[in-house]
Amino acid sequence: MEPVISADHITIRFGDFTAVHDVSLSVGRGEIFGFLGPNGSGKTTLIKALCGLTPIASGTGSILGLDVRRNAAAIKRRIGYMSQKFGLYEDLTVAENMDFYGGVYGLTNAALSSRKDELIALTSLGPYLDRRAQRLSGGWKQRLALACALIHSPQVVFLDEPTAGIDPVARRSLWDLLFTLSGQGVTFFVTTHYMDEAERCSRAGYIYLSRLIAIGSIEELQRMPEANPPGTTRLALHLENSSEALALIRRLPYILESTIFGRSVHVLIDQKATSRLHADLTASGVHAAVEPADVSLEDVFVTLTNRIAREDAPREEAK
Numbered sequence: 001m002e003p004v005i006s007a008d009h010i011t012i013r014f015g016d017f018t019a020v021h022d023v024s025l026s027v028g029r030g031e032i033f034g035f036l037g038p039n040g041s042g043k044t045t046l047i048k049a050l051c052g053l054t055p056i057a058s059g060t061g062s063i064l065g066l067d068v069r070r071n072a073a074a075i076k077r078r079i080g081y082m083s084q085k086f087g088l089y090e091d092l093t094v095a096e097n098m099d100f101y102g103g104v105y106g107l108t109n110a111a112l113s114s115r116k117d118e119l120i121a122l123t124s125l126g127p128y129l130d131r132r133a134q135r136l137s138g139g140w141k142q143r144l145a146l147a148c149a150l151i152h153s154p155q156v157v158f159l160d161e162p163t164a165g166i167d168p169v170a171r172r173s174l175w176d177l178l179f180t181l182s183g184q185g186v187t188f189f190v191t192t193h194y195m196d197e198a199e200r201c202s203r204a205g206y207i208y209l210s211r212l213i214a215i216g217s218i219e220e221l222q223r224m225p226e227a228n229p230p231g232t233t234r235l236a237l238h239l240e241n242s243s244e245a246l247a248l249i250r251r252l253p254y255i256l257e258s259t260i261f262g263r264s265v266h267v268l269i270d271q272k273a274t275s276r277l278h279a280d281l282t283a284s285g286v287h288a289a290v291e292p293a294d295v296s297l298e299d300v301f302v303t304l305t306n307r308i309a310r311e312d313a314p315r316e317e318a319k
Helices: 043-050 072-078 094-104 109-123 138-150 168-183 218-222 242-251 271-283 297-318
Strands: 005-014 017-027 032-036 058-063 079-082 156-160 187-191 203-208 211-216 232-238 255-261 264-270 289-292
Touching (some): 005 043, 032 168, 043 058, 079 138, 094 138, 109 168, 138 156, 203 218, 203 297, 211 297, 218 297, 232 271, 242 255, 242 264, 242 271, 255 297, 264 271
Parallel strands (some): 032 187, 156 187
Antiparallel strands (some): 203 211, 232 289, 255 264
């Protein structure tokens, strides 16, 4: 299947600073692709380049078969974009915002009215049509922003942290909308910091320090050898007070990673030391039930990030 979004060895520079380095990826029709990475890692910069808003230093990209360098204007007419911050007109009502963006994309009269009706039904914005955007809650603002991004029936939609700052119920409702539209063939490229959202995506990519260091389905990422170092295993330690025990656990020399999940501490441990763990904890007055733990997507990204940080440290010291 021919991809509708394609990046082929894209590098983006601002002066001497490389914001995106040699990134290649592709996204198929109807896919929800999650794009993750720390702030400043290059997520938004790559989106802007694919939308034709930021120049590419080297490599190529295409949207719906159109080259992002040569056909930027045509691409902008066929995609939707929803930025990190609410970017609509707060002094306009919900209906006025939809009318304005419909007009920007050339929709008039019957065509605009029909498309508005479709999106109002899809997003449940009907009761708020006469309310000014500034008076909407965060979740309803995001629904309005999504409706305006979809007003011209784009085949590809870029969503840059669309659920940042909204409550869990609103987040789930927004994702339900994405699944509905994905089932109709709309392709979504979504940046997010939420691991539960990433796990809802068809596939995900992780960019760190401008480089794409992992890409694949959630299952493929969880099975990555880099995220499951040879000679290690992951365990869940169920404790009465996980917060108090964490500092002690982190001092054990064979614990490679550790983090709290509710009343448990999940650890990446040297496999040879698993038999010592229970004895060492008991000797320190910590009583824990120990069982194998599944690899979470957060585990994958933390392990990859730590590995790269360790690899980069000697190079930084040598400078």
